[in-house]
Amino acid sequence: MNEVLQKIQKIGIVPVVVLDDAKDAEPLAKALCEGGLPCAEVTFRTAAAEESIKIMTDKYPDMLVGAGTVLTTEQVDRAVNAGAKFIVSPGLNPKVVKYCIDKGIPVTPGTSNPSDVEQAIELGLDVVKFFPAEAAGGLNMIKSMAGPYVNMKFMPTGGINAKNLREYLDFPKILACGGSWMVKGDLVKAGEFDKIRDLTREAVQTMLGFELKHVGINCKDETEADGVAEAFSKLLGFEKKPGNSSIFSGTAVEVMKAPGLGANGHIAIGTNYLDRAVNYLESQGYEFDMSTAKYKNDKMTAVYLKGEIGGFAVHLVQK
Numbered sequence: 421m422n423e424v425l426q427k428i429q430k431i432g433i434v435p436v437v438v439l440d441d442a443k444d445a446e447p448l449a450k451a452l453c454e455g456g457l458p459c460a461e462v463t464f465r466t467a468a469a470e471e472s473i474k475i476m477t478d479k480y481p482d483m484l485v486g487a488g489t490v491l492t493t494e495q496v497d498r499a500v501n502a503g504a505k506f507i508v509s510p511g512l513n514p515k516v517v518k519y520c521i522d523k524g525i526p527v528t529p530g531t532s533n534p535s536d537v538e539q540a541i542e543l544g545l546d547v548v549k550f551f552p553a554e555a556a557g558g559l560n561m562i563k564s565m566a567g568p569y570v571n572m573k574f575m576p577t578g579g580i581n582a583k584n585l586r587e588y589l590d591f592p593k594i595l596a597c598g599g600s601w602m603v604k605g606d607l608v609k610a611g612e613f614d615k616i617r618d619l620t621r622e623a624v625q626t627m628l629g630f631e632l633k634h635v636g637i638n639c640k641d642e643t644e645a646d647g648v649a650e651a652f653s654k655l656l657g658f659e660k661k662p663g664n665s666s667i668f669s670g671t672a673v674e675v676m677k678a679p680g681l682g683a684n685g686h687i688a689i690g691t692n693y694l695d696r697a698v699n700y701l702e703s704q705g706y707e708f709d710m711s712t713a714k715y716k717n718d719k720m721t722a723v724y725l726k727g728e729i730g731g732f733a734v735h736l737v738q739k
Contacts, residue, residue, distance in 0.1 A: 455620025554579025
């Protein structure tokens with residue numbers, strides 16, 4: 421898969437943006453980045469789109485900005501010259517797709533049925549947009565098409581919102597979801613960029629679903645650990661569950677048989693999508709100790725952040 425599309429997969433949500441005035445491009449980009457989504461698909465249906473893409477990419481060079489609603493090869497050139505890193509179209513125009521492929525430009529054309537997907541496969545693509553997602557059959561349609569087209573991934577757009585986002589992203593053939601609920605046109609026109617930032621943060625939190633899984637307590641040896649676990653079990657009625665390196669009291673307390681990371685212990689935070697959580701937190705300036713990462717079937721299941729908070733190491737775990 422193309423490197424740009426891999427980055428989109430880690431972000432998880434692509435804000436679909438309509439800008440009528442290029443003056444809104446910089447504050448909108450700032451709001452999206454601060455909200456945790458350093459990505460935007462700027463639709464090429466307005467006169468301000470080209471200049472808006474240029475402003476966004478100039479002011480926020482690390483932001484992943486693409487052009488949407490691209491219908492012609494001439495628009496491809498204008499978008500890319502303005503700084504667009506990927507191209508999205510509502511339908512599958514073989515001429516536009518071939519043009520992008522020949523120039524090495526990541527492109528995700530719109531599809532809505534098996535015939536479209538087969539055209540995309542013939543053109544050498546392994547990711548397509550599914551549009552209009554809800555109107556074209558939603559997740560059930562994607563699941564039906566994913567059966568015969570096992571190597572294809574989909575980026576649904578159209579009707580995606582905070583309520584159905586997780587349902588889509590939970591299906592492994594979904595690369596990411598496009599949506600506009602956090603960048604509604606009326607908010608942009610009113611200059612309510614703080615509101616857009618807050619809605620973006622809400623979208624990210626809905627996607628990642630951070631929650632406390634357990635607290636780990638460091639003990640000097642197994643005898644001390646057993647006593648601490650027993651104390652919690654008596655206090656709260658939790659079942660004591662001995663393991664190789666620790667003893668759990670229920671699921672909320674893990675007592676280490678020997679001192680682990682963190683002066684006092686560790687705090688485990690569960691997340692719906694570990695790779696996306698790592699990507700999000702790194703975009704917010706946090707660092708991870710990748711030497712602590714654990715994997716199952718080549719997928720990361722746990723990893724510690726660098727440093728401590730209140731004497732506790734913090735690690736993320738895949739729910």
